[in-house]
Amino acid sequence: MSSDVRFIDFKSDKQPTWCPGCGDFGTMNGMMKALAETGNHPDDTFVVAGIGCSGKIGTYMHSYALHGVHGRALPVGIGAKLANPELEVMVAGGDGDGYSIGAGHFVHAVRRNVDMSYVVMDNRIYGLTKGQASPTSREDFETSTTPDGTNMPPVNPLALALSAGATFIAQSFSSDSQRHTEIVKEAVEHDGFGFVNVYSPCVTFNDVDTYDYFRDAVVDLDETDHDRHDKDAAREKVLDGDTEYTGVIYQEENSVPWEEREGLDENMAEIPDGAPEGAMDLVREFY
Template sequence: MSSDVRFTDFKSDKQPTWCPGCGDFGTMNGMMKALANTGNHPDDTFVVAGIGCSGKIGTYMHSYALHGVHGRALPVGIGVKTANPNLEVMVAGGDGDGYSIGAGHFVHAVRRNVDMTYVVMDNRIYGLTKGQFSPTSREDFETSTSPDGTHQQPVNPLALALASGATFIAQSFSSDAQRHAQIVQEAIEHDGFGYVNVYSPCVTFNDVDTYDYFRDSLVDLGEDEDYDNNDFDQAKEVILDSEKEYQGVIYQDEDSVPYGERMGFTEDMSRIPDGAPENAMDLVREFY
């Protein structure tokens, strides 16, 4: 890891095609700042993304990257980190990508607790496919596919993470640049699966969950001296509070032991040494 890396080192030469004002710009900038602040270098970083507006992020960041298929970014990230524990692995997705078709992978990635970071850009809408309701859309949200509202309770991804045994749960707002970068940095520094749900407004298709709405509604747990993010019961109370929107590290298990450490995966298995195929297969059999 390099101590003199700047966040601009993580910018690629590709021009983003997100809509002007999209929250994903701020989300990505915070990710790059967090990676630089933790001393990571593009040569030691792997970004995995799924499908949707958020899926483009690996193209716009200068690092190793893979643009995968819908809902499958997490298993790819787990494979990369397991094969090469020396890489800083960051998985990026959206609320549709992560909490709909990818929900099963989300649950198992959380409980496996691989030492990686998962950043979800939650705009409560399907943006790339032109404005259908998503798993986190409000029950009364009117879209082209729900003209009378969704008639479904929105998924609470933080509750899903807590119930699945998460060791780090956080939430941030893409427009609060310094705070967002700080929260993602804490997720990277966590020993285990660092999960951050980011409010990343869609300015084109969602006129309800706007920048102004989140600015007026957000409660920052970092400003509450009585809040202890190591307290499971306090975290549960915040996560199940349907009346408020929260920002900050909501829960962290300081005794977390990452999957790779529990399994003894410390060597780079992405390069199989000459003359040792049986050794490599023994490791694969042990893993599965």
């Protein structure tokens, strides 16, 4: 860990191709700030992403990175963390990637409680493929593929995480830069699986869940008497379908990461015998 790392050190020279105004800009900036402010260094950080608008986030961040396949980012991140517990592993995804094809991996990652963070950019739509309904879209949300609405209740990722035994559940809003960074920092610092669902508006295809909507609707739990260590209080919040909460909804006080329970504390990720001299230098240069 390094104490002199700056936010800019986590920023690559690749320019994002997101739509102007996309919520993912704010989400990524908060991730980079959180990593820097928790004393992490790009050389000790591994960012994994799946498919969707969020998928290239590892390209836009300066660290080790892998752009995986749809819904499979979490098992890659878990494997990297267990192979090298010294790495700071952050997995990034979208609501389609994480709560549709990746929902099974999400549940089991929560159960396993590996010491890593998972940041989901939830824009409640499939943005990359031009505006289809996603797992978190409203039941009456009309799109080109659901002209009469989805006719299904949206997936509740917070309730899903809580029921699977999550030890850290939080929600943030990408436009609230300072608060979003604080919440992601807490997820990074948590001993176990730190899950953050981020309201990250899609300005091109979703004209319902907009910046204005979230600014008016969001209730910050830090401004209430919510006890983050009370699971019953957390259950009440995640099942409240009328309020958009931000902040830490639940945190287990005595969380023990899976690798600590299993005694995995050594770096097993070594360059195999016979690897060319300077191989790691080439890998670092590539990323």
